[in-house]
Each structure stands twice: as structure tokens, then as C-alpha cells.
Amino acid sequence: MPTVAIVGAGVAGLGAAYRLRETDAEVIVFERRESVGGRAATRRRNGCTVDVGANYCKDGDDRVARLLREELSDGLVEADGPVWTFDADGEISEGRGDDGSKWTYREGLAALGDRLRAASDAAVRTGTEVTGLARDGDRWRVETRDVGGSVDGDGDGATVRADAVVLTPPGPTTADLLADSELGDDGLRSTLVEAASAVPYRTILSVALGYGDRIEAPYYALVNADKGHDLGWVAREECKPGHVPDGESVLVVQPAPEWSRRRYDDTDDELAAAAAERAADLLDDTARERFDWAEVVRWREALPDAGADREALDRGADAGLFFAGDWVVGEGRLHAALASGLDAGDRVDADR
Known part of the structure; x- marks a missing residue:
């Protein structure tokens, strides 16, 4: 069974998890905060x-x-x-x-985040921060640490193996995570970091x-x-x-x-x-x-205030790395973030 790791349990991340609910993938969502939904607060x-x-x-x-x-x-x-x-x-x-x-x-x-979480049937680990990613052959190592909160399953700091990763935190946060990660291709990492960090x-x-x-x-x-x-x-x-x-x-x-x-x-x-x-x-x-x-x-x-360079972000797909969120589409609206998550779920499913 393939595993998909989703970083961030805002509506974009939960939207991606919801879209993948009827596939054969095991979906794990990591959220640093103790609650889900992001700005749906x-x-x-x-x-x-x-x-x-x-x-x-x-x-x-x-x-x-x-x-x-x-x-x-x-x-x-x-x-x-x-x-x-x-x-x-x-x-x-x-x-x-x-x-x-x-x-x-x-x-x-x-309640939108809570309902998406329940409907997705994904394992959602709140109080769990993703600290790094590393490409290991054709899979990902997702490094996490426990920062407190409620967890569906084992929330201790651990390494999770995944076939695909979806990143949904704000652009600057995503850029910092990528900068500290090992993508197996320094050119790809610099391209993705630049695209994510450029979003104002x-x-x-x-x-x-x-x-x-x-x-x-x-x-x-x-x-x-x-x-x-x-x-x-x-x-x-x-x-x-x-x-x-x-x-x-x-x-x-x-x-x-x-x-x-x-x-x-x-x-x-x-x-x-x-x-x-x-x-x-x-x-x-x-x-x-x-x-x-x-x-x-x-x-x-x-x-x-603007969207990311989609062409640059799309380069991550060949390595099983996908992106979602209002910063990806450049529209700071809840429906746009959720739609972006659904789109990312589509792309992950099509890529498998």
C-alpha cells in the first residue's frame, strides 16, 4: 500500500487528504498546531x-x-x-x-476543518512538526518531532516513509523546510525554495x-x-x-x-x-x-499577495513532491485553498 504524507492540516492539506480517501493509499497528515483548519479558525x-x-x-x-x-x-x-x-x-x-x-x-x-478531517478518514497527527525531508531511493523519509497535542496513532518524533509528499504550509515556511531537506537534486531544491520563498x-x-x-x-x-x-x-x-x-x-x-x-x-x-x-x-x-x-x-x-511560480513547483512531481495552498494559486480565499488541496490530491493519485 503506498503512503502519502501531507504536511499541514489547514483546509488545503485536509482537502488533499479528502480527495485521496477512496484510493488505496495510506494518508498521514502532520500538523504542528493542536487543532486543524488553519485560518478557518x-x-x-x-x-x-x-x-x-x-x-x-x-x-x-x-x-x-x-x-x-x-x-x-x-x-x-x-x-x-x-x-x-x-x-x-x-x-x-x-x-x-x-x-x-x-x-x-x-x-x-x-468546523470545516473538523468535518474535512472526519470525511477524509486520514490519520491526522496534531502537535507533530515535520522537521525535514530526505529522498531515499524512490521514497521519502519524513522526519518529525512531537511538540504536543492530540494524535491519531503514534505521535512521538519519528521517521515516516512515504511514496509522495504534499506540502501545504505558507510559502516561507515551506521554503524553510525545503532548504533543510535532502531532495537528492540540489538544483531542484534551489528551484523549489526560490519559488516558495518568493511569495509575498x-x-x-x-x-x-x-x-x-x-x-x-x-x-x-x-x-x-x-x-x-x-x-x-x-x-x-x-x-x-x-x-x-x-x-x-x-x-x-x-x-x-x-x-x-x-x-x-x-x-x-x-x-x-x-x-x-x-x-x-x-x-x-x-x-x-x-x-x-x-x-x-x-x-x-x-x-x-501573489501566487508561486507553478511551473517551478511542478518540477517536484517527478520526485513525488507536490504543493497546495492559497499561496500556490495566489488567492487568499478559503475556497481557493481547499480547491488547491483537491487538485493536489488529483495529481498525487494520477502520478501513482
């Missing part, structure tokens, strides 16, 4: 469910839309309301013309602000269209069924990348106060400066 606070990474999954890919509507549909809900825009001066305008389905789950977007990333903070009263507005969210404001995104989590108790509100405020980089190391209290002040100014509602609670999440490598 959810926090729970004061009776509220808040999506603090990706805010929803769009219907931008037919395969992904079908998967969510069918096999992964349990608990699926849509954010209610359109997305409006604002400019550098804080002027709010109606609509932006791309208000398709905005899916999450009643228990939060993290945005740093984004995500600040959830809880309020004891309901904010009334004709939109679900506001997005900065001209990239000239300190804030990039402000969303009303109460527009998602089951996320916020009646009569309360939660604003999910995501500052612009430059603001996020500049203030990344500020304390949570400082970030929450600053985000609330800027959101109150944008909404022209001084009451939003006073919140009941806050949750701050930092995403150092949040979204890619």
Missing part, C-alpha cells in the same frame, strides 16, 4: 462564536460549493447581509458586486469586540476598497446564525496589513482599544469605543 467567548481568521467560505469553486452543500453540509449557515465598501476617508458606499454565498457553520468556521504575504491582526447591545446596520461587513484606510475589514458576527446571542453584537475588526505589521507586538489591550477607536470612527458611533470584551488573534503570514 473560531474562538468562543462570553457565549459568542467568532470566526477570527477567514470570515467565511465563498462559493467561488464548483467542487468546493458542491462539497459544502452536500457531504459537509451539517450545520452549514450563511452570513446574512451584503458586503459594502469604504474608502481612505471612511466614506461608506453600498455594495461591491460580489455578494455570493458566504458560508460558515453554526459552531464556527473551524500580508500580516493581519483580527480583533473581536463584544457589545451588550445590538448594532443595527444594512450590511454584514465593510471592506476597504482603495487600501488607504487603517482598517481593512469590519464585520458583524451577529449576521451569522447561531453565533451571537439575541440583543448582542460582535465586531470583527481586521486592520490593514501595514497597521497590523506596525502594531503586531502591542499588547492585546492596546490593540483592542485602538481597533475599537478606529471602528467607532468608521461607523460614526462613539459607543463602539466601549466594548464588554475583546479577543485578539495574530496572523503573521495571513494572506498571499
Whole structure:
């Protein structure tokens, strides 16, 4: 039985595992964190469910839309309301013309990762970091170390033999892993490292602000269209069924990348106060400066600003090395990452 090792249990890695579920391959997914789903992340606070990474999954890919509507549909809900825009001066305008389905789950977007994990039937080893790869004849040695967490199977640091490897971490992380690996071809390694490290990333903070009263507005969210404001995104989590108790509100405020980089190391209290002040100014509602609670999440490598050189990455296929993730396709959207994982699974299956 062939073995496929997948590095990273975000939706790209889990998508690849899902695609391989009906093959004869043994699929093992390694995830450094203790949870799966990557930026499909959810926090729970004061009776509220808040999506603090990706805010929803769009219907931008037919395969992904079908998967969510069918096999992964349990608990699926849509954010209610359109997305409006604002400019550098804080002027709010109606609509932006791309208000398709905005899916999450009643228990939060993290459920997407949990459902993919269950549907894939793969062995998922959380709390397990892949520290190196080595080409050994026509197979791979996958070196791991245990960094804690729950494990399906034996999670101790170990060497796993695999016939194919799928790499899904962000480009810079993938580049570092490749640089420390033995691919059996230094030219191939340098080509892949260069392709992965060249992908630029945005740093984004995500600040959830809880309020004891309901904010009334004709939109679900506001997005900065001209990239000239300190804030990039402000969303009303109460527009998602089951996320916020009646009569309360939660604003999910995501500052612009430059603001996020500049203030990344500020304390949570400082970030929450600053985000609330800027959101109150944008909404022209001084009451939003006073919140009941806050949750701050930092995403150092949040979204890619471009895609990798696909031709360069494709060179890895001859050695049984494949890539997936939003950085591969150059679109920082959840549906794009999942579609990329499905594509990688297709390629692994076709290559065997």
C-alpha cells in the first residue's frame, strides 16, 4: 500500500487528504498546531462564536460549493447581509458586486476543518512538526518531532516513509523546510525554495469586540476598497446564525496589513482599544469605543499577495513532491485553498 504524507492540516492539506480517501493509499497528515483548519479558525467567548481568521467560505469553486452543500453540509449557515465598501476617508458606499454565498457553520468556521478531517478518514497527527525531508531511493523519509497535542496513532518524533509528499504550509515556511531537506537534486531544491520563498504575504491582526447591545446596520461587513484606510475589514458576527446571542453584537475588526505589521507586538489591550477607536470612527458611533470584551488573534503570514511560480513547483512531481495552498494559486480565499488541496490530491493519485 503506498503512503502519502501531507504536511499541514489547514483546509488545503485536509482537502488533499479528502480527495485521496477512496484510493488505496495510506494518508498521514502532520500538523504542528493542536487543532486543524488553519485560518478557518473560531474562538468562543462570553457565549459568542467568532470566526477570527477567514470570515467565511465563498462559493467561488464548483467542487468546493458542491462539497459544502452536500457531504459537509451539517450545520452549514450563511452570513446574512451584503458586503459594502469604504474608502481612505471612511466614506461608506453600498455594495461591491460580489455578494455570493458566504458560508460558515453554526459552531464556527473551524468546523470545516473538523468535518474535512472526519470525511477524509486520514490519520491526522496534531502537535507533530515535520522537521525535514530526505529522498531515499524512490521514497521519502519524513522526519518529525512531537511538540504536543492530540494524535491519531503514534505521535512521538519519528521517521515516516512515504511514496509522495504534499506540502501545504505558507510559502516561507515551506521554503524553510525545503532548504533543510535532502531532495537528492540540489538544483531542484534551489528551484523549489526560490519559488516558495518568493511569495509575498500580508500580516493581519483580527480583533473581536463584544457589545451588550445590538448594532443595527444594512450590511454584514465593510471592506476597504482603495487600501488607504487603517482598517481593512469590519464585520458583524451577529449576521451569522447561531453565533451571537439575541440583543448582542460582535465586531470583527481586521486592520490593514501595514497597521497590523506596525502594531503586531502591542499588547492585546492596546490593540483592542485602538481597533475599537478606529471602528467607532468608521461607523460614526462613539459607543463602539466601549466594548464588554475583546479577543485578539495574530496572523503573521495571513494572506498571499501573489501566487508561486507553478511551473517551478511542478518540477517536484517527478520526485513525488507536490504543493497546495492559497499561496500556490495566489488567492487568499478559503475556497481557493481547499480547491488547491483537491487538485493536489488529483495529481498525487494520477502520478501513482
